[in-house]
Amino acid sequence: MPVIELFPFASAAIMLAFTIYVLQRYSVRHTPHFLFWGIGLAMFGAGSFAEAYLSLAWNRWVFFIWYLFGAVLNAAWIGHGTLYLLSRKKWVHVVTVVLVLGSLFATYMMLKAMPSLDQGAFSTSSLISEQYGSSILPPGQPVPVGAQTKVETIQGKQVTVVRGLLPPGAPVRLTTPFFNIYGLLTLVGGAIYSAFLFWRKRVLPNRVIGNVLIAAGALSIGFASVLTRLGNGRFLYLGELLAAILMFCGFLVAGQPQPQEQTSPQRATSPAD
Amino acid sequence: MDKDERQTELAALRKKSHMPAHSVFFEKIIPLLLIILGVIMVGMILFAVGVLVGIVKF
Numbered sequence: 001m002p003v004i005e006l007f008p009f010a011s012a013a014i015m016l017a018f019t020i021y022v023l024q025r026y027s028v029r030h031t032p033h034f035l036f037w038g039i040g041l042a043m044f045g046a047g048s049f050a051e052a053y054l055s056l057a058w059n060r061w062v063f064f065i066w067y068l069f070g071a072v073l074n075a076a077w078i079g080h081g082t083l084y085l086l087s088r089k090k091w092v093h094v095v096t097v098v099l100v101l102g103s104l105f106a107t108y109m110m111l112k113a114m115p116s117l118d119q120g121a122f123s124t125s126s127l128i129s130e131q132y133g134s135s136i137l138p139p140g141q142p143v144p145v146g147a148q149t150k151v152e153t154i155q156g157k158q159v160t161v162v163r164g165l166l167p168p169g170a171p172v173r174l175t176t177p178f179f180n181i182y183g184l185l186t187l188v189g190g191a192i193y194s195a196f197l198f199w200r201k202r203v204l205p206n207r208v209i210g211n212v213l214i215a216a217g218a219l220s221i222g223f224a225s226v227l228t229r230l231g232n233g234r235f236l237y238l239g240e241l242l243a244a245i246l247m248f249c250g251f252l253v254a255g256q257p258q259p260q261e262q263t264s265p266q267r268a269t270s271p272a273d
Numbered sequence: 274m275d276k277d278e279r280q281t282e283l284a285a286l287r288k289k290s291h292m293p294a295h296s297v298f299f300e301k302i303i304p305l306l307l308i309i310l311g312v313i314m315v316g317m318i319l320f321a322v323g324v325l326v327g328i329v330k331f
Binding site: 135185199200212229230 | 287290291292293299302304306310311313314317318320321322324325329330
């Protein structure tokens with residue numbers, strides 16, 4: 001097995017530890033940001049585990065978990081936890097309702113796509129991130145090395161399709177930008193904003209560093225996802241592993257107890273609060 | 274622990290809770306990192322918007 005296919009196993013193990021750590025904190029403090037972080041991290045871990053499984057064998061429901069939790073939902077749920085940390089106003093509850101309804105809609109779209117999965121396109125010899133989506137090959141463009149193609153009629157036109165598991169233009173793929181834009185804004189934007197606040201006040205350097213690590217981790221998986229969208233999925237596993245390590249380290253660094261907390265408790269913006 | 278030791282420890286902790294003065298890391302590198310991370314974030318959001326409006330094909 002190539003080393004790169006071991007990365008999802010490592011990511012899943014780290015995310016399992018991270019999820020348990022965060023949910024333990026939720027069980028003590030009962031604050032919503034720990035709950036959303038915990039759910040989002042569990043989704044991330046499930047996606048990584050599904051990826052590891054799909055490097056060994058095919059199972060359509062494992063693919064369901066990989067795409068829905070790993071590609072569509074997790075960033076938005078983790079980011080929503082950060083939003084709860086930064087603001088506990090009533091409008092955040094409204095956003096929660098929108099997020100839950102949106103997630104249910106994405107689940108429905110994914111379930112709808114399940115019967116049309118092209119399982120014949122699956123192979124354990126290539127990464128799942130390189131074979132999950134079909135794409136229409138523009139006329140005159142050479143077929144990518146190792147890709148399988150078929151001719152299909154789409155909107156009355158005969159086109160060559162590079163085979164993938166999800167059919168070309170599958171509506172569920174259109175839901176990912178919504179969740180990922182929200183996840184980027186809240187998770188990365190929230191971490192950058194928190195780091196900036198502490199940096200400006202020149203206090204709690206551990207929280208500045210922790211939030212920078214969290215933002216960098218989230219961006220590493222985001223960057224790998226962009227490359228995957230552009231047809232270069234080989235960096236996804238590395239991006240996920242980096243994200244798991246950086247975010248967990250960031251959370252641990254930001255969560256170190258500080259003297260202010262021991263002497264005079266104050267409101268702060270750290271995911272580990 | 275006597276009173277003096279406790280005060281020394283608290284002073285050390287207070288120092289730890291503030292950024293070191295004249296630190297190149299906190300004065301130069303951290304703000305630069307925050308700007309770079311912010312720019313990458315905006316770039317990725319624009320990419321995702323491009324997917325939504327159909328500029329980025331899939």
